[in-house]
Amino acid sequence: MIRPLQFEVKAVGDEGVFSGLASVANVMDLGGDIVLPGAFKQTLADHAKNGTKVIMLRDHDPREVVGVWQSVKETAKGLEVVGKLTLAVNKARETLALLKDGAMEGLSIGYRTVESRTDRKTGARLLERLDLHEISLVSLAMNQSARVVAVKADEIGTQREYETFLRDAGWSRERAKLLAKGFRPAADGLREADREAVASLAQRIRASAATIHS
DSSP states (O other): OOOOOOOEESOSSSSOEEEEEEEETTOBOTTSEEEOTTTTHHHHHHHHHHTOOOEEEETTEEEEEEEEEEEEEEOSSEEEEEEEEOTTSHHHHHHHHHHHHTOOOEEEEEEEEEEEEEOTTTOOEEEEEEEEEEEEEESOOOSSSSEEOOOOGGGOOSHHHHHHHHHHHTOOHHHHHHHHTTOOOOOGGGSSOOHHHHHHHHHHHHHHHHHHHO
16 A cells, blocks of 8 residues: 655745655565664764765656755654755746645655665565665655655666665565566676666656556
8 A cells, every 4th residue: 555655844835845754764665675763874974974965856866956955864753854945946846836735745765775684574674774865755655654765776786686676666576576587787888877877767667666556
């Protein structure tokens, strides 16, 4: 069952400020993954230390920066965020209109898995440490409370990594395992693929998964 995250829109006028949960702790998503409490502690500390920011995107599209995250903090509930849409950008104005009408209700994180382990009893993948790159506003939340998608297509080098990517994208564990059997590593000369092309392909895979599971 898909249960989208409900946003709290704090400003319905010109400011474009909203808040919500970008990731929910201890909740299994449709791919069988669970983000554990503390998974974001190190990455948030690294961003603060290095003066970098988590990017706000629409639908994980690197060409669609729509605002800034004013606050990203980890609590007992998960990753609580406050964002401000940059209303000088057309896509941001469209996004605000969708939020106010309740037509857009999802948040989704783009991350790299740093540490994880498998729960022997349930088979769930427990995400212990994540490197957070971006948080997107999305039309559907595939997680029970917030959609979680690992944006790491450029790291895939083995069949197991491809299976994990498909699961993160929203495919069921059984279907991801079946599709991953056809994986073949790229030739050395093709491994440095254009990142924008890779991101585009990854987005199409996630869109296909969302269509099947919706």
